[in-house]
Amino acid sequence: MKIELAPLNQGEYLIQVLPYLLKWYKDYDYLLFDDFYPTEVEAYTQAIVEDLLELGPYAWIIEVEEEPAGFLYLNEWYGSGMKHHSCQIHAIIDKQFHRQGVGTAVGDLILSLLFEQLSLFRVEGWLDPENKAMIYLAKKMGFKFEGNARGRKLVNGKPRNELMFGLIRPDYFRRKKPQMRTHHEPQEEKQRERSTCTPSTTATCQ
Numbered sequence: 001m002k003i004e005l006a007p008l009n010q011g012e013y014l015i016q017v018l019p020y021l022l023k024w025y026k027d028y029d030y031l032l033f034d035d036f037y038p039t040e041v042e043a044y045t046q047a048i049v050e051d052l053l054e055l056g057p058y059a060w061i062i063e064v065e066e067e068p069a070g071f072l073y074l075n076e077w078y079g080s081g082m083k084h085h086s087c088q089i090h091a092i093i094d095k096q097f098h099r100q101g102v103g104t105a106v107g108d109l110i111l112s113l114l115f116e117q118l119s120l121f122r123v124e125g126w127l128d129p130e131n132k133a134m135i136y137l138a139k140k141m142g143f144k145f146e147g148n149a150r151g152r153k154l155v156n157g158k159p160r161n162e163l164m165f166g167l168i169r170p171d172y173f174r175r176k177k178p179q180m181r182t183h184h185e186p187q188e189e190k191q192r193e194r195s196t197c198t199p200s201t202t203a204t205c206q
């Protein structure tokens, strides 16, 4: 199965895949919207487009065999343009592609990009306590539960808790298979000059 991350930072492509994005936002409105997001279709469509374009090179469509199958974006960058230290990760996969290994493959791709190409120290995700699938996947990728933020979000007039999961650089490299570790030992990594590159336009995982 060929899985690619197609950058969303080009207006034309974004317009082309907008119907998919609107479907995914509708399917997962309880995860993606809160009480401060516009409710009118036109207003939230515009807000989605603006939000995604604002992410620059850090938003992608997940393509499976060249078919849009979900999206992924990174935000809340901490550090500077010269040295990224941490960011947050968000991903949605279309229901028809669930439980076929897409989430795991995309997780591997993006974590490799963040830790091995961009040399980040930390990646984090805020998860809904009911989101069993994502909690399972986060733990599988090596993320650790770091805390329950009570009432962090307001949804339908009710405060909702969110769970913080974090993955740090030493844990990422410890989890990698031994032959990879010889090339990317944390100690070795410390010596490497921090990368300032932007993500490759396409990542492929077979």
Ligand SMILES: CC(C)(COP(=O)(O)OP(=O)(O)OC[C@H]1O[C@@H](n2cnc3c(N)ncnc32)[C@H](O)[C@@H]1OP(=O)(O)O)[C@@H](O)C(=O)NCCC(=O)NCCS
Binding pocket: 028, 031, 089, 090, 091, 092, 093, 094, 097, 098, 099, 100, 101, 102, 103, 104, 105, 127, 131, 132, 133, 134, 135, 136, 137, 140
């Ligand atoms: C979470 C999500 C990304 C997982 O994607 P996926 O493509 O189904 O993941 P995979 O097929 O790689 O499965 C990874 C593991 O999770 C398990 N899993 C998947 N869905 C599960 C569920 N509903 N409950 C329990 N485990 C689940 C799989 O069995 C698999 O386990 P294994 O590796 O031990 O065999 C997907 O369910 C999704 O997009 N959910 C909605 C969006 C979301 O929650 N986003 C996060 C907040 S921004």
